Amino acid sequence: MTRQTDAPLNNITLTPSFQSARWLARRVADGEITLDPPYQRGDEWTQDQRISLLHTWLLGRPAGVVILSDRCNPAWAAANPGRDPYETPGEPLWACVDGKQRLTTAAMWFNGEFTIPASWLPADHVGHTEDTEDGPYVRHSGLTEKGVRLMERYCSLLVAETRECATEADEAAFYLVVNGGGSPQSAASMANAERVRTAGNTT
Secondary structure, three states, X not given: OOOOOOOOOOOOOOEEEEEEHHHHHHHHHOOOEEOOOOOOXXXXXXXXXXXXXXXXXXXXXXOOEEEEEEOOOHHHHHHXXXXXXOOOOOOXXXXXXXXXXXXXXXXXXXXXXXXXXXXXXXXXXXXXXXXXXXXXEEXXXXXXXXXXXXXXXXXXXXXXXXXXXXXXXXXXXXXXXXXXXXXXXXXXXXXXHHHHHHHHHOO
């Protein structure tokens, strides 16, 4: 194996910004952001993981980064005749290179597809609840106007955009760089962190 390259590495410029999860979910629903380019994986998150993202948002903690490829660039138009997003109805403006699970979860939450514990929210933010074995849960559609506004304000994602991919192959190469480094968290390492968290809460 060699790590040598034929030419010096090309630095890709990313433009970061915090964006409303509701706004992003609408872009997904409208087909402006595709979550399923051919190099992307499927829906991997469990229901518990989706609920945990809402928990993270409501605590105001970092929720990870979403990377989008902005296809409205001259290189994409030149390399993809008939797929220029500006001129071709139905062509997405962006492709999700990383953060698909977060964007899918946002779309599902704002579409009322899963519930969270009602106790996470002030009482005047909750309109209609659903009984579960874990007590009352609430969907986005069950929130009061105050609750909806709270979600608009606190549910956001750090989005980094690149306008330098000319093809899906370029995006796939970017995907491999982003997801090929490091090691995924193992069940054992997560259990260890939970052990430390629990021990800290009992002292």
